[in-house]
Amino acid sequence: MTRTPAFTDAPAPGDWEELVTVALLGTERRTPPGCEPGPGAATALLDMAAAETVRRRAGLRPAHAARRPEPAPEDPRPPLPGAAARRLMMLLTDRPGAAGGGRRGSAPDLVELLPQWLAAANARGFAAPPEALPALLDAARGRTDLRPAALTFAGPRALWLARLNPDWRFALRATPGGGPALPGPGAGERVRKLWEEGLFAERVALLTSLRARDPDAARELLVSTWATERAEDRLMLLDSLRTGLGPADEPFLERTLADRSRNVRATAAELLSALPDSALAARMAARTMTCVSLDRALDPPAITVEAPHECDADMERDGVVAAPPAGRGARSWWFGQLAEAAPLGTWSARFGGRTPEQIVALPVADDWQGELHAAWCRAAVRQRDAAWARALLGVPTAPEAGGPGAVSLAERAKLLGTLDAGERAEWVAGFIATHGLSEAFQLLGMCGVPWAPPLGRAVVDALNIARDAGSYPWSFSGVMGLAERCLDPSEAARLDGLLAIPEEPEDASPGAAGYWAEAFQRLVTTLRLRAAMAEELEADH
Numbered sequence: 280m281t282r283t284p285a286f287t288d289a290p291a292p293g294d295w296e297e298l299v300t301v302a303l304l305g306t307e308r309r310t311p312p313g314c315e316p317g318p319g320a321a322t323a324l325l326d327m328a329a330a331e332t333v334r335r336r337a338g339l340r341p342a343h344a345a346r347r348p349e350p351a352p353e354d355p356r357p358p359l360p361g362a363a364a365r366r367l368m369m370l371l372t373d374r375p376g377a378a379g380g381g382r383r384g385s386a387p388d389l390v391e392l393l394p395q396w397l398a399a400a401n402a403r404g405f406a407a408p409p410e411a412l413p414a415l416l417d418a419a420r421g422r423t424d425l426r427p428a429a430l431t432f433a434g435p436r437a438l439w440l441a442r443l444n445p446d447w448r449f450a451l452r453a454t455p456g457g458g459p460a461l462p463g464p465g466a467g468e469r470v471r472k473l474w475e476e477g478l479f480a481e482r483v484a485l486l487t488s489l490r491a492r493d494p495d496a497a498r499e500l501l502v503s504t505w506a507t508e509r510a511e512d513r514l515m516l517l518d519s520l521r522t523g524l525g526p527a528d529e530p531f532l533e534r535t536l537a538d539r540s541r542n543v544r545a546t547a548a549e550l551l552s553a554l555p556d557s558a559l560a561a562r563m564a565a566r567t568m569t570c571v572s573l574d575r576a577l578d579p580p581a582i583t584v585e586a587p588h589e590c591d592a593d594m595e596r597d598g599v600v601a602a603p604p605a606g607r608g609a610r611s612w613w614f615g616q617l618a619e620a621a622p623l624g625t626w627s628a629r630f631g632g633r634t635p636e637q638i639v640a641l642p643v644a645d646d647w648q649g650e651l652h653a654a655w656c657r658a659a660v661r662q663r664d665a666a667w668a669r670a671l672l673g674v675p676t677a678p679e680a681g682g683p684g685a686v687s688l689a690e691r692a693k694l695l696g697t698l699d700a701g702e703r704a705e706w707v708a709g710f711i712a713t714h715g716l717s718e719a720f721q722l723l724g725m726c727g728v729p730w731a732p733p734l735g736r737a738v739v740d741a742l743n744i745a746r747d748a749g750s751y752p753w754s755f756s757g758v759m760g761l762a763e764r765c766l767d768p769s770e771a772a773r774l775d776g777l778l779a780i781p782e783e784p785e786d787a788s789p790g791a792a793g794y795w796a797e798a799f800q801r802l803v804t805t806l807r808l809r810a811a812m813a814e815e816l817e818a819d820h
Contacts, residue, residue, distance in 0.1 A: 295335065298328050348443060352435040356406035360818040363400070364408045366811075370396055371414040387805040391764055393418065395728070395809070397428040399816055407433045412440055416447045426453055452480040474500055479512060486519045494523035502531055510540040517546050524550060529557050536596050548598020552620035553661050559597055563620035566594070570614055571651075573630050574644065582630075584647040586610035587617070611650050618654035623667050635670035653690070660693045668697040675709030688721045695725045704731035711737040716745065720757050729767040738762055739770065742799075743777060752794040759798050766802070768810035774803050 294312055301309050306320035314323040359367065373389035407415060412433055419429035430437060430450055441450035473485055490497035501516055508516060517535065520528055528550070535547035536559070551559035566587070574583045587594075590601040590613050598620070603612035623635070630638050643651055652671065659667040672694050695703050707722045708731075716738070726734060738758065745755055777799040 294327075295331050298324065298331060302328070348439075351409075351439045354406040354434045354436055356404055356434065359400070359405045359408060360815060362815040362818060363405070363812075364411070366815055367396065367400075367408070367411055368414070371411065371418055387763070387801060387808050388760075391760070392805070392809065392812070394425060394428060395764060396812055397425070397432050399813065401428060401431050403816055405432070405816070407437075409436060412437055416440065416444075416450065420446060420449060426450075452478070453484060470500070475504070483515060483519065486516060487522065490519050490522045494525065495527060497523075498528060498531060510538075510543060513538070513540065513543050514546060517543060517550075520550060524553060526554060526556065529554060533558065536598070541600075544596070545598050545600065548620070549661070552598070553663075555622035555624060555662060560620065560622045562593075562597055563617055564622055564625045567614075567617045567621040568625065568629055570617065571629065573641070577642075577644070579642065581642040581644045582647070582651065583644045584614065584651060586614035611647075615650055615654045618651060619657040619661065621658065623655070623658050623662055623664050635667045639670045639673075656690045656694060659697060663697050665697050665699075668694040672706065675706050676713045688718055692721045692725050695722060700727040701731060703727070704734040708734040708737040711741050716741045716755060716758050720761070723758065723761050723765070726765070728765045730765050732767065735762075735766050735770050738766065739774065739777075746777070746791075746795040746799075749791055752791045752798065756798070759802060763802055763805040766806060768806045768813070771803050771806040771810070774799060774806070778803065 297312060301311050301324055306316075306324055310316050310320050311324045311327050314320055314327075358364075370389050370393045415429055415433050416437055419426045419433075426449065430453055433450075437447075437450055441447040470485065470489070474482055477485065486497055486501060489500065498520065501519075505513065520532070532547045532551050536544055536551075538544050538547065548559060551557045552563060554560060570585050570587060572583055572585075574581055587610060590599055590609075594613070594617075595601055599613060599616045601609075601613075603609045626638055627633060627635075630641070633641075639652070639655070642648070655667060656671055658664070659671060672691060695706065698706065704726050707719065707726055710722060711719050711734075719738075719741075723730075723738070729735075730738070739762070742755060742759065742762070746752070778796060
């Protein structure tokens, strides 16, 4: 039997959006074009959608051929070895899954290995296979953390593709002018044109790239249009000066302290306070020293603090925020901002030539220790002062996991960032050996990859101790995931003895032994996979 459609006319071109709207609202609330309300409206909607789908797919009218795109540029870098190219496609097409009950299973998580693989391929100077570029751009589109390494590896052909597909336009925004590289030293006119006419994202990328290569030229470019920039744009552009910050930036930053935007003024003050010899740093030091003294009449001598009683206009101009956060006292808020902006070198002169360790060890009267030490932590991070960072961190084996000056895990992690990679790994290894892994996740994230042997051994030993103690295994999943990506692959052989399912202690979490065995199996498999990936990239290289 032939069914008569409930609509009178075929859908006209452009009706697809109307049909979608009807489907979303429902035919009881809105009928398709040319259809009477009633029980046949839903059938009519489906018939119209089917007809419109056929028309959209096959009903294109002949048109003049579009201009052919220019040929893709050549990529002069050497091609990937065959095994490495196949591995790349595996990494790009893998979809993360979970074992039953939300468990990860024993298979490696290939998605998490892609950043490491890209870094290794870029370090060796390989070109991406042309057939992998679409999948590589799709991966970078979904993960912003991948973009710098992915676009470096993809090379100039990725930019060529990005001009042809709107989904990949992020690649053009990430590269000044959408070109393969920043205009060279002789291309001043191109730089000026892009700076004055480009999209904001392109201008930020241009300034950031130029700042890394020629800080003075980047600053002069920023100065040339500073007066005409919007406040929100000035803030982002000013932030680019963090790269290559130096004394030559001080005059511009000092003028910026009078900016109309409070956030811009605060950023300028922060940058100036990172220059210990700047005039702002000297002003902040003078204010801070009037608030702090060493009372030698006490036994032992102690630091005393008399916080400022007001926040005057000059303090506000130098970046001090007058209004404290909710629940914070105004005077302690002002004092903390002054102390963190004072050059750390002034404290030794203030306290009789004492070293940072000796200064941090001094008692602080009237419960001001937390505020003062927190300010010193922020100053050490901002000024990249390793000596003060060591003093505030203390020895990793100290009974108090917080150290003598650090006030939180986040502060400790930031302080570690001022140390070199070897010292950082050694400190974290000592911390784990003493305090275990419960507070170590954030600290491990500050360590270089692959982990140094002492750090790797400390992590594995701590995981083994936790397993033997029958600890709740899921609480260590974050550290285990880090170990899969960061442990040196040469440690795999040492882990073979941990693959067996141990006997569960009576007070162990149910199923803990099986989980631990599964997790160690995944760790070993991932380490061996990383070793194979490295060998594949070395083939014929």
